[in-house]
Amino acid sequence: MAVKALVxxxxxxxxxxxxxxxLGLDIRGRTAANTGFAAAYTLVFRGAPNWLSPRGLRAGAIAAGLVVSGYAAALAVPATRRHLAGLDDRGPAVHTVEWTALHIPGGTVLTEELVYRSTLTPLLEQAAGAAGTGLGAFxxxxxxxxxxxxxxDPIAATVAITGIAGLVFDRLRRDTGSATAPALLHLALNAGGALAPRLARRLVGGRR
Structure with missing residues (x-):
């Protein structure tokens, strides 16, 4: 088990x-490659996402709703709206709809929840007990x-912030027995982060 968890x-x-x-792929190629890797990884290491869990759906919907409400509040306040509008547009060279409807949910959220919450962290928890949760987030x-x-972006800060997010996602997975709850929260965070600056620029009359 220890060797399997290490691998x-x-x-x-x-x-x-x-x-x-x-591989030098464009965003569409990366989404396809990530999906293939996540599917193979989950199959080989016997991940169990339990997508249809009612408890996971409820918890995820609540968590996602809170995040969406936060973005909406930020857009409604002039100061934070102007701040969002001033952020650099770091989106890929595809239409916003394609980015938020395909690449974020499929190439990022689905693949990461399959690999980490559905497979890796449960495996590490079996091998190392409670410490496995922290290892998975790390x-x-x-x-x-x-x-x-x-x-x-600053690498250390990115690793730290992403690791903390991983702990939150793992807590949701552990409490609900499903990857659905962290997936919905993950989707709300990422899609909201992609859309909010673009919506803010429209609201303040800036460029898309």
Whole structure:
């Protein structure tokens, strides 16, 4: 079990930080490649997302609703709306609808919830007990090193923030027995973060 957990922990950051960037794919290719990797990883390591859990759906809907409400409040307040409008547009070279309807839910949320919450963290918890949760969140953070470097974001801060988010996602998964709750929260955070600045620019009369 320890060897299996070690191998399972090494593969996701290796994929995200080395293999995937080396392929030189555009965003559509990355989404397809990520989906294939996540499906194979979940199959090999016997992940169990339990997507249809009613408890997971309820908890995820509540968590996502709170996040969406927060974004809506930020857009409604002039000061925060102007701040959002002033952020750099760091979206990929695809239409906003494609980005938020396909690449964020499929290429990011689905793949990461399959790999981490459905598979890796439960496996690490079996091998290391409660410490496995922290290890899973840490690996989740490490997997964002190359994306942070590519976006010129501070690597240490990105790893820390992503790791903390991983702990929250894992808590939802553990409390509901399903990856659905963290997936819905993850989707609300990422899609809201993509849409809010663009909506703010429209509201203040700026560029899209």
């Amino acid at each position: 399972a922990a090494v593969l996701p950051p290796l994929w995200s930080n080395r293999v995937l960037p080396a 690996v989740f953070g490490l997997s964002h090193i190359q994306p942070a470097r590519a976006a010129a």
